[in-house]
Amino acid sequence: xSIFSTRFMAASAFALMAAAPLHAKTxxxxxxxxPEGFDPAPYTAGTxxxxxxxxxxxxxxxxxxxxxxxxxxxxxSWDVSEDGLEYTFHLRKGVKFHSxxxxxxxxxxxxxxxxxxxxxxxxxxxxWHAYISGITYExxxxxxxxxxxxxxxxxxxxxVKFILNQPEAPFLANVAMxxxxxxxxxxxxxxxxxxxxxxxxxxxxxxxxFKFVAYQKDAVIRYQKNADYWGEAPxxxxxxxxxxxxxxxxxxxxKAGECHLMPYxxxxxxxxxxxxxxxxxxxxxxxxxxxxxxxxxxxPFDKPEVRKALNMAMDKNALLEAVYQGSGAVAKNPIPxxxxxxxxxxxxDKYDPEAAKKxxxxxxxxxxxxxxxxxxxxxxxxxxxxxxxxxxQSDFDKVGVKVEIVSYEWGEYLKKSMEEGRKGAVILGWTGxxxxxxxxxxxxxxxxxxxxxxxxxxxxxNEEFSDLLAKAKASSDHEERVKLYEEAQVIFKDQAxxxxxxxxxxxxxxxxxxTGFVQSPLxxxxxxxVDLTE
Amino acid sequence: MLRFILSKLLYLIPTMLGIxxxxxxxxxxxxxxxxxxxxxxxxxxxxxYAEISAQLGYDKPIWQQYFTYLGxxxxxxxxxxxxxxxxxxxxxxxxxxxxxxxxIVAIIIAxxxxxxxxxxAAIKRGSWFxxxxxxxxxxxxxxxxxxxxxxxxxxxxxxxxxxxxSGRISLMxxxxxxxxxxxxxxxxxxxxxxxxxxxxxxxxxSIVLATIPLAVIARQTRSAMLEVMGExxxxxxxxxxxxxxxxxxxxxxxxxxxxxxxxxxxxxxVLMAGAILTETIFSWPGIGKWMIDSIxxxxxxxxxxxxxxxxxxxMIVNLLVDLTxxxxxxxxxxx
Numbered sequence: 001x002s003i004f005s006t007r008f009m010a011a012s013a014f015a016l017m018a019a020a021p022l023h024a025k026t027x028x029x030x031x032x033x034x035p036e037g038f039d040p041a042p043y044t045a046g047t048x049x050x051x052x053x054x055x056x057x058x059x060x061x062x063x064x065x066x067x068x069x070x071x072x073x074x075x076x077s078w079d080v081s082e083d084g085l086e087y088t089f090h091l092r093k094g095v096k097f098h099s100x101x102x103x104x105x106x107x108x109x110x111x112x113x114x115x116x117x118x119x120x121x122x123x124x125x126x127x128w129h130a131y132i133s134g135i136t137y138e139x140x141x142x143x144x145x146x147x148x149x150x151x152x153x154x155x156x157x158x159x160v161k162f163i164l165n166q167p168e169a170p171f172l173a174n175v176a177m178x179x180x181x182x183x184x185x186x187x188x189x190x191x192x193x194x195x196x197x198x199x200x201x202x203x204x205x206x207x208x209x210f211k212f213v214a215y216q217k218d219a220v221i222r223y224q225k226n227a228d229y230w231g232e233a234p235x236x237x238x239x240x241x242x243x244x245x246x247x248x249x250x251x252x253x254x255k256a257g258e259c260h261l262m263p264y265x266x267x268x269x270x271x272x273x274x275x276x277x278x279x280x281x282x283x284x285x286x287x288x289x290x291x292x293x294x295x296x297x298x299x300p301f302d303k304p305e306v307r308k309a310l311n312m313a314m315d316k317n318a319l320l321e322a323v324y325q326g327s328g329a330v331a332k333n334p335i336p337x338x339x340x341x342x343x344x345x346x347x348x349d350k351y352d353p354e355a356a357k358k359x360x361x362x363x364x365x366x367x368x369x370x371x372x373x374x375x376x377x378x379x380x381x382x383x384x385x386x387x388x389x390x391x392x393q394s395d396f397d398k399v400g401v402k403v404e405i406v407s408y409e410w411g412e413y414l415k416k417s418m419e420e421g422r423k424g425a426v427i428l429g430w431t432g433x434x435x436x437x438x439x440x441x442x443x444x445x446x447x448x449x450x451x452x453x454x455x456x457x458x459x460x461x462n463e464e465f466s467d468l469l470a471k472a473k474a475s476s477d478h479e480e481r482v483k484l485y486e487e488a489q490v491i492f493k494d495q496a497x498x499x500x501x502x503x504x505x506x507x508x509x510x511x512x513x514x515t516g517f518v519q520s521p522l523x524x525x526x527x528x529x530v531d532l533t534e
Numbered sequence: 535m536l537r538f539i540l541s542k543l544l545y546l547i548p549t550m551l552g553i554x555x556x557x558x559x560x561x562x563x564x565x566x567x568x569x570x571x572x573x574x575x576x577x578x579x580x581x582x583y584a585e586i587s588a589q590l591g592y593d594k595p596i597w598q599q600y601f602t603y604l605g606x607x608x609x610x611x612x613x614x615x616x617x618x619x620x621x622x623x624x625x626x627x628x629x630x631x632x633x634x635x636x637x638i639v640a641i642i643i644a645x646x647x648x649x650x651x652x653x654x655a656a657i658k659r660g661s662w663f664x665x666x667x668x669x670x671x672x673x674x675x676x677x678x679x680x681x682x683x684x685x686x687x688x689x690x691x692x693x694x695x696x697x698x699x700s701g702r703i704s705l706m707x708x709x710x711x712x713x714x715x716x717x718x719x720x721x722x723x724x725x726x727x728x729x730x731x732x733x734x735x736x737x738x739x740s741i742v743l744a745t746i747p748l749a750v751i752a753r754q755t756r757s758a759m760l761e762v763m764g765e766x767x768x769x770x771x772x773x774x775x776x777x778x779x780x781x782x783x784x785x786x787x788x789x790x791x792x793x794x795x796x797x798x799x800x801x802x803x804v805l806m807a808g809a810i811l812t813e814t815i816f817s818w819p820g821i822g823k824w825m826i827d828s829i830x831x832x833x834x835x836x837x838x839x840x841x842x843x844x845x846x847x848x849m850i851v852n853l854l855v856d857l858t859x860x861x862x863x864x865x866x867x868x869x
Contacts, residue, residue, distance in 0.1 A: 026705070033827075037618050044576075132620075133614055141582060142578070198620075218629065222708065249700050256698070258699055412567075414573070414575070414577075429575070449577070
């Protein structure tokens with residue numbers, strides 16, 4: 001791109017920020033980072049989804065607020081064929097897309113928009129597939145939508161039929177995720193005609209509760225309520241994201257009344273927040289797990305009894321106290337207790353250093369020295385990996401296992417932890433994308449993901465376990481799926497490819513006068529239901 | 535004079551070329567890989583990895599990538615961010631005014647306070663003022679910016695509630711950006727109170743950013759003054775019975791300012807480095823914060839072209855300093 005056209009772009013971006021008066025009720029959210037863009041399809045960060053997918057757009061179906069259950073959204077209802085291969089969505093009528101100063105929709109949302117939304121991601125030859133140079137659709141391919149969807153047919157303007165290559169129960173949950181937010185085909189055509197395709201990303205048009213007004217890079221995003229919203233209209237008039245990356249500064253802003261709600265408080269600040277009479281603190285179990293993944297392909301960690309013994313040597317309650325400052329729960333299963341099919345009958349390995357020591361001796365393990373990798377970044381599922389590693393180090397020391405703590409820069413950590421034959425046990429974790437157990441178990445523990453590049457950092461491949469997952473995935477009988485996943489958790493516990501550490505609690509501090517905020521177990525921040533009293 | 539400027543400008547070319555090499559190499563020397571960082575905890579299959587790398591051109595040998603980059607640069611294409619997919623230049627232009635505004639205010643604070651402090655400390659050498667100010671300068675120079683910024687926020691914004699916590703202007707005000715300078719745009723907007731809001735948002739970050747340059751300028755002014763005060767012509771002026779104010783103001787200060795101006799100019803580079811931390815803590819949407827985000831995401835095009843742009847600007851400022859220097863001290867011109 002030449003200098004001149006970029007200058008022009010910058011100029012027109014400023015022009016978009018034409019003065020608009022602020023209405024009575026302005027809600028300010030101190031968000032933690034800048035969105036990568038406003039097209040929800042090519043990006044993967046939760047920050048981006050909050051700023052685009054959730055505020056501006058809708059999906060065919062959505063997660064019922066505060067849960068991981070699916071409810072109708074742009075599709076009012078859907079039928080699934082007997083063989084589980086055909087999903088027919090009946091679309092809601094009279095849904096209006098937003099308008100901006102360059103575009104006013106001439107028709108309501110219809111089947112063409114749905115097909116456009118999926119095809120531009122699926123089809124490399126689609127003119128919108130690479131409308132910005134270097135664009136890729138990471139979520140679409142990592143959720144294997146490209147392998148799953150055979151074709152999409154328009155039955156009529158208000159009916160769309162998806163034909164799948166194999167039956168897959170989590171499909172509905174996938175369709176509720178932000179990366180398949182429905183964008184307007186008519187808007188895309190108008191942008192194409194005007195030669196400003198990249199405005200699909202810069203000046204988004206959706207059907208969601210808020211209309212995009214302006215974005216000032218790294219500083220502030222402004223939205224206005226969508227008065228024509230098909231659902232219940234938002235109670236606030238204006239929504240503002242004040243981008244504030246530092247957690248302590250976010251808290252100071254919240255205390256000073258410069259914003260109404262913030263995500264990700266620092267664990268050390270929680271007591272202070274609770275003590276502040278002007279603030280309230282919402283807490284909820286997060287849909288996540290922090291774990292220590294052994295490399296099950298390398299001796300002596302290839303023996304389940306060794307892994308089990310090490311798990312027994314770990315005092316998880318002490319770890320919870322030291323690392324999560326008590327804000328969480330000890331994990332015994334790879335999925336969190338808020339997830340359906342969680343097998344509560346499973347008993348955790350008892351903390352018993354003596355027994356652990358004996359088990360190690362019986363397994364012929366003597367003078368073991370191992371590496372424990374501590375991730376260099378903070379994540380909701382792991383606030384301080386270094387300290388976690390130190391706690392585990394001292395626990396293992398008591399059973400005669402010497403631990404060397406290793407840490408790499410984050411990018412390097414992700415890369416090296418995927419390498420086969422990797423030395424050491426890795427601390428890592430996962431936050432659920434869509435509330436389906438498959439999103440934890442298959443992604444993190446199946447044979448298919450136990451290859452270089454896969455997310456199975458234990459490289460654990462258990463045929464029996466993987467078969468159960470495959471069966472569950474293909475079944476559309478919910479009860480049967482629950483049973484299969486419960487069985488899978490039994491195998492997991494018995495084989496112990498990980499030490500499951502904890503499920504952390506999500507905290508959301510907000511001003512006292514904020515009402516109606518519903519925490520999402522998936523960690524999304526949505527504001528269509530919030531209100532300000534007084 | 536023209537030859538002087540031309541030779542300096544000519545000298546920029548190999549320097550800039552060197553910087554492209556350093557910036558290009560620097561980000562690639564860091565461990566970590568943009569493709570893997572994009573995938574995060576979810577992992578990426580080897581096939582998919584190869585596909586994305588090929589798309590970004592990272593599958594080619596590194597020298598080939600470098601020459602492709604240079605070729606694009608020659609055509610004025612600084613590349614697109616791999617995270618936001620937007621042109622690097624457009625992002626830079628959108629953020630640069632914020633940094634310039636902050637840097638200008640900071641350098642003004644540093645100069646307006648630093649020079650008089652240095653002069654007084656030199657005149658009253660050994661006095662309590664000298665001792666306190668020079669100890670203060672030492673502390674200011676070694677102050678960790680991040681800690682210092684947070685301390686000011688907690689005290690002035692949190693406890694006293696005198697200043698806003700972060701950002702450039704209150705969210706109440708909303709107007710088009712004309713110049714990109716909030717102080718000017720807020721005046722142009724005609725909205726009541728907007729200018730005051732913009733100004734109050736500048737206070738803490740500019741103090742934090744000014745701290746190190748202020749310390750350096752004060753110390754440099756002091757030692758330059760001391761040196762000049764010992765020169766024969768100053769003693770002559772004093773001996774002639776000229777009033778002290780004239781001796782210091784005209785004879786001493788004028789000559790002492792020559793190295794001080796260089797110091798101030800050189801502080802521009804320091805300001806750019808300081809801006810990275812200051813902008814991050816005050817959520818100041820400038821290029822400092824942009825660079826640090828891009829480095830942590832291994833956004834190769836942004837880091838390599840962003841550094842080049844910043845280096846280019848620092849060099850142009852240094853060139854201007856050289857020229858000013860030549861104006862004050864004619865002897866330099868003829869060298």
